[in-house]
Amino acid sequence: MKYSRYNGTSSCDLKARVTFRDKKQLKEAIEAYRILGEYNLIIKKSDKVGVKVFCLGEGCKFRLWASKMTNEASFQIRTMDAPHVSLRL
Numbered sequence: 001m002k003y004s005r006y007n008g009t010s011s012c013d014l015k016a017r018v019t020f021r022d023k024k025q026l027k028e029a030i031e032a033y034r035i036l037g038e039y040n041l042i043i044k045k046s047d048k049v050g051v052k053v054f055c056l057g058e059g060c061k062f063r064l065w066a067s068k069m070t071n072e073a074s075f076q077i078r079t080m081d082a083p084h085v086s087l088r089l
């Protein structure tokens with residue numbers, strides 16, 4: 001399956017199969033995405049295996065799961081359930 005490498009720009013293009021150089025870059029991207037969208041994201045889990053992110057927005061079902069790729073430091077977004085539920089009217 002084809003996947004794209006995160007290019008580290010401010011586009012914050014997080015989606016399934018985007019790959020990051022390492023966990024540090026993944027976390028930076030999540031942080032940039034959180035700030036840009038003003039999302040209430042929390043990192044639920046972060047270890048050698050992967051990173052799990054939830055959104056605390058009320059009624060929001062956003063979930064992101066990224067895991068480490070075999071034999072390299074890269075992390076890839078496996079699943080990302082978006083979009084966010086916006087309660088702003």
Ligand SMILES: [Zn+2]
Nearest residue numbers: 055057060084
């Ligand atoms: Zn949300």
